[in-house]
Amino acid sequence: MAHYVGLDVSLDETSICALDENGNTVWQGKTSSKPEAIAKALSVKAPEAIKIGFETGPLSTWHWHSFKEMGLPVVCLDARHAKAALSMQVNKTDANDAYGLAQIVRTGWYKEVEVKSMDAHLIRALVSARSNLVQLRTKLSTHLRGILKTFGLFVGTTWNGAFEERVRELCFGIVDLESIVEAQLSVWRSVCEQIENLTRQIQAYVRSDQVCRRFMTAPGVGPITAMAFKAVIDDPGRFRKSSSVGAYLGLTPRRYQSGEVDKSGRISKCGDSLLRYYLYEAANVILSRVRKWSKLKAWGAKLSKRIGKRKARVAVARKLAVILHRMWVDNADFKWSDAQPA
Known part of the structure; x- marks a missing residue:
């Protein structure tokens, strides 16, 4: 019978819960948080594990790569989604969290996180x-x-x-x-x-690095911004559309829609804050310092007159992130415009 495992990872110990296909508890216990110790416990208590789930956290990258090297069927769950499900429990304990994570991976109600290299x-x-x-x-x-x-x-x-x-x-x-x-x-x-x-x-x-040098053909992008963008995105194939990169970096506005209410707020600011800061600085350079004309600069200049410089910088930063991703996917340098400003 297939087993579904939930791991509630802490610094020293990890709570483990293994369920069968019907949601019945096969085994619950604790072991050391070292990947080798967890794998050894699972090989004895849940040898038929087909999914092993744990939340994103400080140790998630180490555990995910270690389990993958061992050939274990591990999935990393978005902590925000897991929290929504675990908050339904009356008592907050490590054992209950491990049980809740096991139920999440058993039912498939989760969003898997892509762990970077x-x-x-x-x-x-x-x-x-x-x-x-x-x-x-x-x-x-x-x-x-x-x-x-x-x-x-x-x-x-x-x-x-x-x-x-x-x-x-x-x-x-x-x-x-x-x-x-x-x-x-x-x-x-x-x-x-x-x-x-x-x-x-x-x-x-x-x-x-050829990818970083290609990023630097775009205006406002220097070595640090190029390197930070490559590190955060890691694999451009993770995004089906380049426009999704803006939302991933927290540069798109929040939205609340319910019934007759439909409001857009400030940008979400989710994702990597350091890269978001570098892109904002690059946008500021494009609008205020770069003399060479481009469609990106022209679009930002028009937007600045209509909605103000501060919001225009955020919009240009978002568009720059989308352009950098498309340059990466297409293996193409930034395309400058021959037109001059009026």
Whole structure:
């Protein structure tokens, strides 16, 4: 008899529930969250498992790839869909969640999530690490500016890495302040060095990757945006239509329709927030800095006059994501327009 298995995964232990075709419990228990331990328990307690389901989470990528290598019939469930079903239970326990997940995979009422490759996660980790360090550098420099303002010292605008020199110049001779500032400047300098190292890694990867170089033929798209887009999408074949990429990245408006009520709200902001930020910045560059004319820029310029610059940037970011996906599918570079603005 076929078995359907639900896994409620936590950091140390995983609750397991195996059901038969009629929904009767075959076995319930706990084991270590290591994929090998889970597979060993299933081989003994549910040897006829035809579906093994668990929710998306911090460990889902590791478990999914490990189970696939072992040849197990694993499916990764959308946590939002699973939550809607599990919320019907009176008592919230790990055992009950595992039982609910097993029932979900048995009935087929679930949405399977496409798990990205480990290479895509590695690329995304590189882009994310650089972004976090850039935020830390900004936070340190802002804090230093605030400290110096207290004593009537103003850093002002600095260019080409002159921030450190300007700060030292301002607090020169103030012994107590120098020691406080020096501690933070040493960290700021180290963060800047690591940002440069990660930036060089990104540039080296992009130079050797044909897909990223093709993305960079589009206006406003640099190495970081190209690399982030490739990491998040991973496989362009996941999308039947290129227009679906905008919704996947949270760049389409929410909608509520019931009876006579039909309202559209702000963008959903689901999906990868970092890539969404990079696409928005690329859209801003297209509308304000790129001088070469294109249909995308013309469309964004008309839209900006009608609905405002802020909403136009979001619309251009969405359209840029769709264009990048189509370029990837068609193996084609960005098509510029020969027409000039009126």
